Structures are given as structure tokens and as C-alpha cells.
Amino acid sequence: MTETHQTHGSVAPVVTGAVGQSVVGSPAPSVTGAAPLAESRDIPQATVTRLATYLRVLGVLAERGTIIVSSEELAAASGVGSAKLRKDLSFLGPNGVRGVGYDVTRLRARIERALGLDRGHKVVLVGVGNLGQALAGYGGFGRRGFSMVGLFDSDPARVGAPVGDLTVRHVDELEQACAELEATIGVISTPDEAAQEVADRLVRAGLRCILSFSPTSLDVPDHVEMRRVDLAVEMQVLSFNSARNTESVPTAPRVRIGHSAVPSTAPRNGSVIAP
Amino acid sequence: MTETHQTHGSVAPVVTGAVGQSVVGSPAPSVTGAAPLAESRDIPQATVTRLATYLRVLGVLAERGTIIVSSEELAAASGVGSAKLRKDLSFLGPNGVRGVGYDVTRLRARIERALGLDRGHKVVLVGVGNLGQALAGYGGFGRRGFSMVGLFDSDPARVGAPVGDLTVRHVDELEQACAELEATIGVISTPDEAAQEVADRLVRAGLRCILSFSPTSLDVPDHVEMRRVDLAVEMQVLSFNSARNTESVPTAPRVRIGHSAVPSTAPRNGSVIAP
DNA sequence: GCGACTTTGTGCATGGGTTCACAAGCAGTT
């Protein structure tokens, strides 16, 4: 039973790129000693990303009343290979029953705990422009353990306006409001020029998680986790892959489309139990 | 001297490619004359993503009148290591001059060509809700080689409404309009339920690139490149990393923030030549 | 022209992630 747990023993805490060319000390996050959480020991970054995807699919399955799901089915519905899925899940410990599959509800709870979603993150959003409003109105957050608690903008014309069930406040109140609201995640959807300034404020307010939609790369201290979504980058990557595909597949091959509206998430009624 | 610069360059790897490991497809090297394009030989996926980032930074530099940039500077401004950057660029062939650096304009053109951005992609967007409108109004597209040529929705209340300089058309016209407009990229920002249906239509219309903002995984044929951006996944990953960070760094250390609004992209006027 | 300095481009080692294939384990059946 020796769970060898192959994973490295090296440092590599969270980071993806960690540019730091030496200089600033504290590249060493004091590896050892810290193992208070039996949970999420050492989950690879790529796996974490996929866990979030599995979680969404599990939500859909649960709504449909599915009780048990196999790795094959869940993998297909999530768009990954089944082996990868099983390995991903194995980082959370044993979760399924051999010969049967995974208990949807139990697995869901397991992943939620592992991702830290059980602590009800409170989100503040800065920059209530087009994108900001879209994000504020995006139902996906609430459904997945996040609650939007504050909206901020610097434009006087927008301050005071109601968006959803919140009222836009001036960005000058940001620091104080973050503390009051006990926010844990900050979302930046301001114009590029303001992004760094806002990030600094969020950091000053004590937030440790920032999600930025500005393409500019922001400077934040080491202890703050920053993620960036750049829509144009997405399209450019798409463009490249298109060029390559078009080139290597000059003639469109037999086009076969999965046509069902519920293609893969549809439970095989062979092994899935629905009440 | 380059400051510390510690940004986690963690750019959303979020995206999940199409189900199949279509990436480069053709696992067979098939050297058989398959080298029509001297360009994009065999660029790793991860590199492609970063190339897009470099491109944006180069754009900023060009606007400032910077002529030459070193790998060190460009890397810092992009939030990656300089070695990685050089290796990335080396996939495009020799681009710089040793002892000097890279010619900003030339390098920019080089990357644009490699990414296939020189063919002026035309984008259609389906689903003109909150997010869709935000995307339609997003200036970043136009500035980077994409032009929005069509907006579609199924809601009669929205059809006919002007958004930006376009008018929303009914989604039933999608197939025909795509052909007329010569669209090459389709963006899906509809509710989840409609996403698969829309994807099928886009495929039927002959598009080979689809960018979806629906969290559901869509089924498309192999020859179609699909990318997905799931905002909630971003937040969940953030949440996890936060939990891990908070754990390993219990006491918030001295907060020192890079404060400048243009921290890294600012050219060092030592080695950068500006007219 | 030549040496010193700077910066690119790259071979190589290292490590993380993906995939394969199979043993381990459980349910239902004979």
C-alpha cells in the first residue's frame, strides 16, 4: 500500500513561471514543516485547472439526478482522457469504488473542499465597463461558490448606479470596503492604464487573489496569486492553430459532428443510476 | 539594472483544446514535402501562447518609438524568463542580432506572420448578451489583427439592434452570412444550452476556429480548432492557489509593490534607442 | 584590424505532465 506518491519533493510551490531571476530572496517557501492540511498536498497546477472543469460537469450530473458516474463517462463529458481524469482524482486520495465508479455527490464535495470552495469566497470587482457588467451579471460565479460583494469604478457617472443587486461604489473606497466586506478575491476589468494602480490597491487592502482581464502584465508581491485572462491572446492562438490545421488538412475530411445537444454528458443508462 | 520583477507569469493555460489531442495532429512527421510554409514549422503549443503575449508587449514598445529591445527587457516586460523567451523566438528562426537585440518592428511582423495574423481574420460573434456586447465592444481585437464582421442572436428583441457599428442579425442567417462575410473565426457567448447548437452551425458554415465562453465542452470535428474560456474555472484555480499560499505564508510579509503604472514595459533608456 | 564586451541562439540536463497498460479490488452471478 505504500502510496509512493511519485510527486516531486522539490520546492515549486505554486508558481507557474516565477520569473524572478534570483535577485529577490525568498524563492524558498520553506518547503518542509508545513503539512497541516491533509488535503491538497501537492496537486499539479494543470490538474487543479481540470478539477474545476470536472466540478462543473459533476454539477450538471447532480442536477440530472445521476448518482454514480464512471471515469470514462466523466472524462468524455469533460473533454479529457479517462486515464488523465483518474490520475487527477487520485491526487485527492481514493474517491471511487472499483468496478462501480464515483459517487457524484461525494466526489463533488471532495473537489470543492480540495479547491477551497467551501469557504465561500467573496469577490470584489473593479471596473464596471462593458466587461465588468458582464462579469457582475454572470451567474456562473454564484452557482459555484463565489459571491460578488462589491463593485467599484472611478467614473463618477457610474458610481451609484445599480448593477444587479449591488450599487457601484467609488474606487477610492476600495481599501476600506474590502476589509469590511471580507473580500478574498479581486477582479480587475478596468482599462489597461488603470490596472496596475488597482492591483496595488487590492494588494494594499490585503487581498491575496487577483484575476485580471487586462492584457498588461501586472506587478504584485510574491504572496499574491495573480491570474490573467487575455481575450486577444486566445484569438491569436486560435488563429495560429487554424493556419496550421488548414495547411495540414487542405481538404476538409469527412465531417462528423456530434450532433446531440447533450452529447457526452448524457448518461449511459447502462451503468448510471437515475431515480 | 533590472529590478526584481517577480510577477507570476501565470497566464491562463486554462483553455482546453479540442477533445482530441489534435494539437499538431499528424503525429507522423511525414517529412514528405510537408514543408510548404517555411514559417511555423513545429512550434510548441505553450510557445504559441507566449508569442501572442510578446506581440502585445512589442506593440506597446513600438508605440513608444522603441527601436531595439533585448531579450532580457522583453522577457521582463512579458513576465517570463529571458531564456524561455529566446527559445520561443528561436522557433521562428534567427530574429535578432547578437550583441544588440531584436528590432521591434521586424520582430513584430515576424510573429504576426507566424501566428497567421497577417491575413486579417474576420470574426463573427453569436450571443449578444452581456458578455457578447462586452466582447463586441472590446477594442483589443481590432488593434490586433481581428475585425468583428457579424453579430448574431436568437432573441428577437435583440435582432436589429445596433451594437458598435454593426447590427445584430438573427442566428438563422448565420450559415449564409458566414460565407458572405468570409468569416474565419467564430465566438460563442450564448447561454450554455445553445452553445452546442451554435457550434454545429458554425462548423456547418465552414469555420475552422471557434472560441467558446460557455463552460460546457463542445463537440466539434477534428479539423476544427476549439478553445474554451471558462471564467469560473479561473476563479476556482485562484481560490485553490490562494488556499495553498495562505497556508504556506501564514503571516503576510512586508508588502512592497512595484508601483509604477508602467513598470516593466518601460524601456531602459540605456540600451534602447528612441528617436 | 583587433580585442573586449554584449547579447543571441542552443545543447543538455532536469522535472513535470500525459499516456499506456495492468494489478488491485468490488459487485453480481453461478
Added chain:
DNA sequence: AACTGCTTGTGAACCCATGCACAAAGTCGC
């Protein structure tokens, strides 16, 4: 109880990607 059929969990090989360190190659100054 033992057998059969399935599915999980994982060891191990492969592949991609990252980072280091250095040779190649150019510029600048004399």
C-alpha cells in the same frame, strides 16, 4: 464460495517544456 466482469488506482515509459550555461556572432572603441 469461487468465478466473471468491470472499473479504479497507479507504476512506468514517454514527451514536452523549462532553465542553465556556454559557444557563436555581432558591435564598439582604440
